[in-house]
Amino acid sequence: xALAGRQDFPVQSGEAAIAAAALRSDRFRQEREGDWLRLxxxxxxxxxxxxxxxxxxxxxxxxxxxxxxxxxLSVARETSLDAATLAYLEGLVQRAWFLVYGPRTSLWSWLRxxxxxxxxxxxxxxxxxxIVAFALMGIGTAIGWLLCASDPDWYYSLVPTQFLxxxxxxxxxxxxxxxxxxxxxxxxxxxxxxxxxxxxxxVAILCFALGFAFGIPPLxxxxxxxxxxxxxxxxxxxxxxxxxxxxxxxxxxxxxxxxILLSGGAGLHIGRxxxxxxxxxxxxxxxxxxxxxxxxxxxxxxxxxxAALLEGLGxxxxxxxxxRYGAGYGMLAFWIGYFALMRSRxxxxxxx
Amino acid sequence: MSTPAPTERKDRRRVMITPEGIxxxxxxxxxxxxxxxxxxDLTFIAITLTLVVIVLGFAGINLAGEAFGKNKDAASxxxxxxxxxxxxxxxxxxxxxxxxxxxxxxxxxTPGKRLTGIRIAARxxxxxxxxxxxxxxxxxxxxxxxxxxxxxxxxxxxPVGWAAAAWLMLFALFPFFNRNRLRAGDVxxxxxxxxAPRRRLLPAMSxxxxxxSNTSRATGASYRFSDAELAIYGExxxxxxxxVLREDRAEAMVAVHEAICRKIGWLPGGGDExxxxxxxxxxxxxxxxxxxxMGKRKADKxx
Numbered sequence: 194x195a196l197a198g199r200q201d202f203p204v205q206s207g208e209a210a211i212a213a214a215a216l217r218s219d220r221f222r223q224e225r226e227g228d229w230l231r232l233x234x235x236x237x238x239x240x241x242x243x244x245x246x247x248x249x250x251x252x253x254x255x256x257x258x259x260x261x262x263x264x265x266l267s268v269a270r271e272t273s274l275d276a277a278t279l280a281y282l283e284g285l286v287q288r289a290w291f292l293v294y295g296p297r298t299s300l301w302s303w304l305r306x307x308x309x310x311x312x313x314x315x316x317x318x319x320x321x322x323x324i325v326a327f328a329l330m331g332i333g334t335a336i337g338w339l340l341c342a343s344d345p346d347w348y349y350s351l352v353p354t355q356f357l358x359x360x361x362x363x364x365x366x367x368x369x370x371x372x373x374x375x376x377x378x379x380x381x382x383x384x385x386x387x388x389x390x391x392x393x394x395x396v397a398i399l400c401f402a403l404g405f406a407f408g409i410p411p412l413x414x415x416x417x418x419x420x421x422x423x424x425x426x427x428x429x430x431x432x433x434x435x436x437x438x439x440x441x442x443x444x445x446x447x448x449x450x451x452x453i454l455l456s457g458g459a460g461l462h463i464g465r466x467x468x469x470x471x472x473x474x475x476x477x478x479x480x481x482x483x484x485x486x487x488x489x490x491x492x493x494x495x496x497x498x499x500a501a502l503l504e505g506l507g508x509x510x511x512x513x514x515x516x517r518y519g520a521g522y523g524m525l526a527f528w529i530g531y532f533a534l535m536r537s538r539x540x541x542x543x544x545x
Numbered sequence: 546m547s548t549p550a551p552t553e554r555k556d557r558r559r560v561m562i563t564p565e566g567i568x569x570x571x572x573x574x575x576x577x578x579x580x581x582x583x584x585x586d587l588t589f590i591a592i593t594l595t596l597v598v599i600v601l602g603f604a605g606i607n608l609a610g611e612a613f614g615k616n617k618d619a620a621s622x623x624x625x626x627x628x629x630x631x632x633x634x635x636x637x638x639x640x641x642x643x644x645x646x647x648x649x650x651x652x653x654x655t656p657g658k659r660l661t662g663i664r665i666a667a668r669x670x671x672x673x674x675x676x677x678x679x680x681x682x683x684x685x686x687x688x689x690x691x692x693x694x695x696x697x698x699x700x701x702x703x704p705v706g707w708a709a710a711a712w713l714m715l716f717a718l719f720p721f722f723n724r725n726r727l728r729a730g731d732v733x734x735x736x737x738x739x740x741a742p743r744r745r746l747l748p749a750m751s752x753x754x755x756x757x758s759n760t761s762r763a764t765g766a767s768y769r770f771s772d773a774e775l776a777i778y779g780e781x782x783x784x785x786x787x788x789v790l791r792e793d794r795a796e797a798m799v800a801v802h803e804a805i806c807r808k809i810g811w812l813p814g815g816g817d818e819x820x821x822x823x824x825x826x827x828x829x830x831x832x833x834x835x836x837x838x839m840g841k842r843k844a845d846k847x848x
Contacts, residue, residue, distance in 0.1 A: 215827050216751040218834050229746060240652050263567050272837060274830050276784040277747045277791060284742045287569060291653065291664075294563065294672050300649055303675050387630040391637045395686075398641065402687040405716070405729050463733055476732065480668070480677075483733025487680035494641075 218273035225265050229285060232258040236288045259289040307488065310537025315488035316455065317532065322465065323458040326415055330454060333416035337423020351424040360425065366432040373434070373441040374512055386505025393449060394497045397456040401490050404460025405467075411460035418453065440514035443521030445504035451528055452496035459486035459493070496528070559725070559739075561670030569670065572740040574663040576720050579738055583689065585657030590639050597635060601628050640690060645682045649675060654741065664741040668725070677734040684730035688716045747791060754820075756827040761820035768824035774809040775825075775832045781845035783833060786826050790819075798822055 214220050235251045235258065266282040273279065316323070340347040345362040352360075360372055396414075403410030422442075429438035463482050470478030503520070511517055557573040574582075647655040653673060654664040665681070667673045692713045695706070720726045725737055754762040759769055789797050798818045805825060806813035833843060 213757075214749050214751040215757045216831055216834065218830075219749040219751045222749055226746060233746070267567070272834060274780055274783055274833055274837070275750060276787055277744075278749075280742070281744045281746045283570060284744045286567075287571065288741065288743075290563060290569060291666070291673075292651065300675065307675075383630050384626050384633075387633040391633050394637065394641075398683055398686055399691075402684045405684060405687070405733060476668075477735075479733050480735025483680040484674065484676035484735065487676050487683060487734070490683055491679055 218269070218275065221268070221272065222275070222278060225261075228258055228261050229265065229282070232262050232289055233285055236285070236292060239292050240288070255289070256293050259286070259293050262286055262289065306537065307491070310535055312488055312492045313532045313535040314537070315485045316492070318485055319458050319462045319489060322461040323454060325461060326411075326454050326457040329412060329415045329457070330419045330450070333419030334423035334426065336416065337420035337425075338427045339423075340420070341424045341427040348424050348428065351420050353421065360428060362428060362431075364428075364432075366434065369429055369432050369434055370437065373437050383505065386501045389504055390498055390501035393452075393501065394494050397453055397493050397497060398490070400453070401456045401460045401463075401486065401493075404463040404486070406464070409464070411457045411464070415453070415457045437514050440517035440521070441508065444508050444511060444517040445500045445521070447521045447525035448496050448503060448528065449500035451525065452493040452500060455489050455493040455496070459489040462486050462489075499524075557726075559737075561666070563670050571666070573726055574661075574738040574740050576726055578661050578663055578740075579720070579726075582655070582657035582661040582663060585660055586644070586655050587689075589656055590643060594636070594639060598632065601632060604628060640686070641682070644685060645678060648678045648682065652741075658738075662740060662742055663738055665736050666739050668731075668735050668737045671735075673736070677736050679734075681728075681730035681734035681736050684716075684728075684733060687713065688719070688729055692717045750787065750790065750823075751827045751830070753823050755823035759824050759828070761817050761824075763820060764817045766817060766820070768821055770809070770825060770828050772832070775829050777808055777846055778829055779843035779845040779848050780833060783826070783829055786822065786829070790822055790826060793819075 214223055231254070235255055238251070239255075262282065263286050266279075266286050269275075269279055269282055337351055340351065341362075348362050360369060396418075400411050400414045403414070426435065426438065429435055463479065463486050466478040466482035467475060473481065503524070507520060508517070511520060557575065559571050559573060561569045561571050563569055644655055647658075648665055652659060652664060653666065658664055665673065665678070667677060692710070695710045695713060716729050719729045719732075725731075727737060731737055750756065754760065755768065760767045786801065789801050795818075799815075802818040802821055803813045805811075805822075836842060
């Protein structure tokens with residue numbers, strides 16, 4: 194595709210370049226095609242994303258030219274039978290329309306608006322689902338604990354193999370304590386953090402995406418994941434290590450579990466609004482809920498980045514249980530405060 | 546770029562109403578085009594990842610050789626870690642970020658979509674917001690990557706695997722179950738995928754010698770058609786004739802020339818088909834457009 198603008202575009206072919214057309218509709222076109230080609234050139238530069246190529250005059254001209262060409266189109270539809278010209282105009286008006294009514298903000302300023310109130314507003318908007326998700330996580334933990342308490346064999350089916358190294362029923366207090374502390378010698382903490390993030394974010398997005406199936410899969414995922422937590426809690430409690438274990442878990446767990454709570458809640462939100470769309474049509478309800486939930490999910494992924502850093506680096510570097518509690522619950526307080534209090538100063542466009 | 550006949554795309558035509566009330570016709574992208582675009586994007590991802598891994602692999606082998614060699618060098622070991630961290634994050638980016646970033650751009654399309662001439666848009670004509678793009682791409686995981694992974698592990702899975710695969714296929718095949726060809730991600734994002742043609746402005750038809758003066762420059766013959774001779778055709782035939790003239794293929798013009806002459810009772814001569822057709826086109830269009838201005842339209846020869 195030619196990089197040079199389209200100013201040198203051959204307006205007419207061959208010998209008849211300036212000849213007046215025989216048809217009234219073609220004369221109409223000849224009078225206006227200068228504007229059309231100018232709009233096309235501007236649109237092309239915008240689409241290439243090279244805003245430096247677009248002069249201020251062009252930026253100002255875009256909406257005006259768009260309206261001019263749109264009105265050319267509606268006149269041409271009523272007066273011209275030139276199929277190629279009509280198709281050209283329809284394509285051009287569509288392309289210009291996407292620019293004129295495209296994202297009003299740059300990605301950067303969207304990000305600022307999102308951090309500065311859009312995200313927390315979306316979180317507050319799905320509070321009902323968040324409570325349900327929280328209750329489910331509590332139930333999952335209790336189930337994990339109670340199952341293991343009734344029959345320790347359950348531990349093996351509830352806890353994934355990666356945790357089944359030495360942390361098995363019957364392990365001594367010293368062995369268990371050793372898994373909570375003293376791994377700061379380990380190399381590759383950043384690698385560990387990257388793996389954790391990639392894995393957890395994958396699970397969280399899955400949890401969210403499955404909300405599409407009327408919210409049932411997130412319910413199950415939430416319960417299943419927290420049952421693991423309950424089972425491990427039971428194991429460490431049996432050796433009187435619950436204080437240390439909760440500290441080990443809390444430093445990153447408050448952020449990570451909150452992120453999982455958010456993604457589960459977001460998934461439930463979609464599922465619920467599809468099953469019970471209320472006064473909107475099912476499609477409209479799904480779209481409104483999906484956009485709100487997507488805003489929440491972007492935040493959950495960001496939280497998982499932070500959680501992975503805390504887990505991969507912070508937990509290995511902070512060896513004292515009170516400090517772990519301090520970091521973990523400090524983060525929790527920060528998140529809750531952020532979600533509850535962060536309001537945008539300028540009223541953001543409600544994505545719904 | 547060939548334009549399919551209007552009837553072919555009739556069931557894919559939709560109208561978006563812009564915020565200012567202009568009705569903008571759009572054509573939904575066909576499922577085949579979208580599948581092609583997806584395959585292109587997956588190919589681009591695969592090629593890029595392979596190249597990066599090969600390049601880093603060479604660097605990594607050297608680093609690993611040094612790291613586990615005699616003098617265990619802490620610096621090179623760290624570099625190896627950095628490379629692995631980079632690869633993990635890169636995989637994550639391609640899985641979740643590739644589609645997202647491209648669709649957030651001004652063209653609303655990934656490279657695959659651009660090449661196939663389609664883009665995403667807000668359903669019904671609103672503003673396309675970043676939240677919409679986020680939502681539709683968060684679901685891509687269960688629509689594309691999970692079924693894909695499932696296919697690769699199919700051999701070692703029992704009935705549970707088959708059931709899961711069937712369930713996931715429901716998501717993958719979602720566009721077949723609704724009128725607007727929405728995939729699951731489109732449903733929850735409020736978007737759809739439409740054709741974004743990039744057409745050029747073709748020359749005006751009625752500026753040639755034959756069109757302006759009704760005479761052929763080559764033979765000097767004059768082509769004037771009576772009202773009755775023009776009345777047999779409608780808009781459909783006019784636009785077919787336009788296509789033939791624009792494509793400018795000699796054998797097609799001879800055939801059309803013959804057909805028109807037979808119909809209006811002229812004796813088809815040879816060698817001057819283009820001038821004849823240009824004159825007939827211009828006069829037929831003038832007649833039909835005059836009718837249009839009076840509110841009378843003739844869709845085709847049967848109307």
